[in-house]
Amino acid sequence: MTKRSSWSLPYFIFLVLFVVLPLLLIAGYALTDANGHFTLSNLGAFFTEPKIVNSFLVSIEVALENTIICILLGYPVAYILARRKSGNSAVVALMFILPMWINALMRTVATAEIFSWLGIGLGKGTLLFGMAYDYLPFMIYPIYNVLSKMSPSYREAAQDLGANSVTVFFKVTLPLSMPGIVSGVLMVFMPTVSTFAVSEILTNNTIMLFGSVIQEQFFNMMWNQGAALSLMMLIIIGITTLFTGKREEIAEGGLV
Amino acid sequence: MKVKSVVSKAYLALILFVLYAPILFIAVFSFTNAKSLGNWTGFTLDLYGSLFSGATSDAQSLLQALKNTLLIAVVSSAVSTVLGTLAAIGIFNMRGRKKAAIQFLNNIPMLNPDIITGVSLFLLFVFLHISKGYLTVILAHITFSTPYVVLNVLPKLSQMNPNLYEAALDLGASPMYALRKVLIPELRPGMISGFILAFTLSLDDFAVTYFTAGSIGLDTLSTYIYADARKGGLTPELKPLMTIIFLIILIFLLVYSIRVSKQAEKK
Numbered sequence: 229m230t231k232r233s234s235w236s237l238p239y240f241i242f243l244v245l246f247v248v249l250p251l252l253l254i255a256g257y258a259l260t261d262a263n264g265h266f267t268l269s270n271l272g273a274f275f276t277e278p279k280i281v282n283s284f285l286v287s288i289e290v291a292l293e294n295t296i297i298c299i300l301l302g303y304p305v306a307y308i309l310a311r312r313k314s315g316n317s318a319v320v321a322l323m324f325i326l327p328m329w330i331n332a333l334m335r336t337v338a339t340a341e342i343f344s345w346l347g348i349g350l351g352k353g354t355l356l357f358g359m360a361y362d363y364l365p366f367m368i369y370p371i372y373n374v375l376s377k378m379s380p381s382y383r384e385a386a387q388d389l390g391a392n393s394v395t396v397f398f399k400v401t402l403p404l405s406m407p408g409i410v411s412g413v414l415m416v417f418m419p420t421v422s423t424f425a426v427s428e429i430l431t432n433n434t435i436m437l438f439g440s441v442i443q444e445q446f447f448n449m450m451w452n453q454g455a456a457l458s459l460m461m462l463i464i465i466g467i468t469t470l471f472t473g474k475r476e477e478i479a480e481g482g483l484v
Numbered sequence: 485m486k487v488k489s490v491v492s493k494a495y496l497a498l499i500l501f502v503l504y505a506p507i508l509f510i511a512v513f514s515f516t517n518a519k520s521l522g523n524w525t526g527f528t529l530d531l532y533g534s535l536f537s538g539a540t541s542d543a544q545s546l547l548q549a550l551k552n553t554l555l556i557a558v559v560s561s562a563v564s565t566v567l568g569t570l571a572a573i574g575i576f577n578m579r580g581r582k583k584a585a586i587q588f589l590n591n592i593p594m595l596n597p598d599i600i601t602g603v604s605l606f607l608l609f610v611f612l613h614i615s616k617g618y619l620t621v622i623l624a625h626i627t628f629s630t631p632y633v634v635l636n637v638l639p640k641l642s643q644m645n646p647n648l649y650e651a652a653l654d655l656g657a658s659p660m661y662a663l664r665k666v667l668i669p670e671l672r673p674g675m676i677s678g679f680i681l682a683f684t685l686s687l688d689d690f691a692v693t694y695f696t697a698g699s700i701g702l703d704t705l706s707t708y709i710y711a712d713a714r715k716g717g718l719t720p721e722l723k724p725l726m727t728i729i730f731l732i733i734l735i736f737l738l739v740y741s742i743r744v745s746k747q748a749e750k751k
Contacts, residue, residue, distance in 0.1 A: 231659075233574050233575075238567060239567050239574070239634075240589075246626075247593055248589065251592070253611055254603065254604050308492040323737070326737060329684060329687070329688070330730055330733070331687075331688060331705050331709060332690065333690055333710055334705075422599045428714075442599055442603065458599070458600055458603045458604070461600060
């Protein structure tokens with residue numbers, strides 16, 4: 229028994245080296261200046277530098293809007309797919325994931341080209357369209373997973389007790405599918421804040437998301453400043469994960 | 485009831501159309517010669533020809549990027565599958581705090597946005613003075629793929645009869661032999677889905693590769709397309725390449741759906 233538990237030792241060492249140590253390095257770089265002396269000014273920039281504050285607020289706004297769009301568009305898809313009785317529903321569900329196997333950046337570039345072909349100027353609208361396009365499958369899949377595993381007897385019981393279909397949906401189906409929505413939100417919200425290439429391509433660099441700011445700082449060799457912004461992001465992720473409950477449930481509701 | 489099903493079918497069709505529109509757009513314009521997408525100058529297979537022959541230097545570096553992408557995906561997902569399967573077996577046999585600790589660590593790469601994983605590994609390789617290249621990209625891809633392998637193999641372990649492996653040992657099998665003949669056949673479905681997921685994640689990754697590839701000119705398809713888009717003009721041969729990749733995926737879907745419908749008939 230004890231012997232086989234040691235089989236995870238190589239992976240444990242790997243995790244310490246490639247996950248724990250790198251995260252500590254982010255904190256280390258964030259709290260020092262270019263000469264290696266302790267400083268809080270890198271972290272302070274997150275709250276005081278107008279360009280960073282603005283891009284953070286814009287990112288949160290875009291991510292919120294994108295998450296809401298993905299729920300509104302994706303929930304009906306997941307619902308319809310889960311309710312289909314015919315044998316090919318697994319195939320149809322797969323069709324919604326297949327586009328993800330075409331390189332995401334290529335699809336984004338193609339979306340931008342379609343907009344310019346149609347004469348639509350690049351900006352906030354095209355950014356939201358492209359973001360929803362990229363992240364919709366991540367919302368559909370976890371909700372579909374939860375809904376298709378849900379026993380129909382809950383709905384039937386509510387109907388037998390006299391609830392109409394609207395009440396059944398809002399009082400039974402929707403609350404029971406919350407775990408799927410939560411993991412969908414986790415897979416859409418933070419990644420939207422942190423994307424960098426997609427927003428550059430879809431807005432012609434006019435809207436800078438938080439990820440682009442981090443990328444730009446590393447590109448300009450400002451590692452300490454970039455690390456400080458990454459650390460802020462990690463802290464925010466940590467807080468949101470604490471609030472959204474058990475990590476394992478999220479992972480199980482997810483794409484896996 | 486009838487109206488409802490028509491509406492829901494129409495809705496699915498609409499969303500699918502939007503999801504596939506950019507891909508179809510690329511595919512259509514891969515059969516013409518114009519530089520910019522959306523400009524039709526007559527049917528030709530020229531782009532396919534120059535893609536395969538590597539006629540231009542752009543086409544050559546595109547083919548190199550494709551090779552790099554596949555090489556990195558194959559190596560990193562194979563290593564992830566071995567590392568993750570061993571780790572899952574270990575985790576399954578652990579108890580208490582140790583188990584909770586390693587599962588917590590295993591979740592971190594999945595919760596981290598790509599850019600954080602990329603930045604943190606960038607700093608690691610700077611800190612350790614490891615020059616960036618194939619090795620660093622592959623290590624980075626193993627980092628974000630292995631957790632998914634672990635999560636795919638763990639359920640198979642709890643589904644299998646725990647006494648099978650012990651029985652093999654009691655009957656005189658060496659641990660290696662029991663692993664090959666008993667454990668791996670039972671875990672194979674989880675290992676395969678973990679491998680496919682790791683492979684897909686690696687193929688599609690951009691941010692982590694961007695931060696760990698360094699400046700030696702190592703490009704994958706993602707970083708190549710990003711550099712192209714920044715310069716403002718896509719390499720024309722990308723269109724036929726993406727079309728071919730899409731066709732391969734479609735064939736996969738077709739084979740899969742035939743298998744599913746055959747299984748449904750059997751039942």
